[in-house]
Amino acid sequence: MELIKKYFPNLTDDQYAKFAHLEALYKDWNLKINVVSRKDIDEIYLRHVLHSLGIAKILKFKPGTEILDVGTGGGFPGIPLAILFPETNFHLVDSIGKKIKVVNEVVEGSQLTNVKTTNSRVEEIPGTFDFIVSRAVAAMPTFVHWTKGKIAKKSNHELKNGILYLKGGDLSVELSDYPKAEIHELRDYFEEEFFNTKKVVYLPLKYKP
Numbered sequence: 001m002e003l004i005k006k007y008f009p010n011l012t013d014d015q016y017a018k019f020a021h022l023e024a025l026y027k028d029w030n031l032k033i034n035v036v037s038r039k040d041i042d043e044i045y046l047r048h049v050l051h052s053l054g055i056a057k058i059l060k061f062k063p064g065t066e067i068l069d070v071g072t073g074g075g076f077p078g079i080p081l082a083i084l085f086p087e088t089n090f091h092l093v094d095s096i097g098k099k100i101k102v103v104n105e106v107v108e109g110s111q112l113t114n115v116k117t118t119n120s121r122v123e124e125i126p127g128t129f130d131f132i133v134s135r136a137v138a139a140m141p142t143f144v145h146w147t148k149g150k151i152a153k154k155s156n157h158e159l160k161n162g163i164l165y166l167k168g169g170d171l172s173v174e175l176s177d178y179p180k181a182e183i184h185e186l187r188d189y190f191e192e193e194f195f196n197t198k199k200v201v202y203l204p205l206k207y208k209p
């Protein structure tokens, strides 16, 4: 929890309380439905919460922004971002029902009013969003295919609407078809070793080569 205060020092008491409560909620729910590995649950603030918040170091979502979290699993990156941006609307989607069950319990336990969830494949989700966020779901070409047509054309941020994807390792092959992709190194923002290879990939709306 100190990690969150270290990198996000100006939050409200309510936001810190919500972040602090996440550990107990996930520990409890993970015993019933395993959505986070044992090792990871002991380091939930580093490996899940702070990692998810890496997206916020690249872009601050404005009030009223619509965000789609594709393949949210246990709620990452969507839940930490929803706590950080309480006036932004988050739609968390996963094709596995038991994962959405845990997310629903965490949303309720955290009293988050800006999160909607759907148990479905993303290809079946209607509507458009300003940004699509994700972590560890599919290689970029597959992901772009799945989310085609789901990004709203009218932009309202300093970054054009698009995809903000948490990825790791060498991305040169995976992103070779996307010359407009921007790679932001999380080690530039967070000093912990875990972030040495972690990145946020930003792909603007018109990402055709």
Ligand SMILES: C[S@@+](CC[C@H](N)C(=O)[O-])C[C@H]1O[C@@H](n2cnc3c(N)ncnc32)[C@H](O)[C@@H]1O
Pocket: 070, 071, 072, 073, 074, 075, 076, 077, 093, 094, 095, 096, 099, 120, 121, 122, 123, 134, 135, 136, 137, 146
């Ligand atoms: C490795 S998990 C990552 C979960 C979470 N994003 C995280 O980083 O902790 C990948 C998740 O993507 C979901 N998924 C895969 N393909 C999907 C699709 N087409 N639509 C929705 N969810 C999908 C899976 O059910 C799984 O929960």
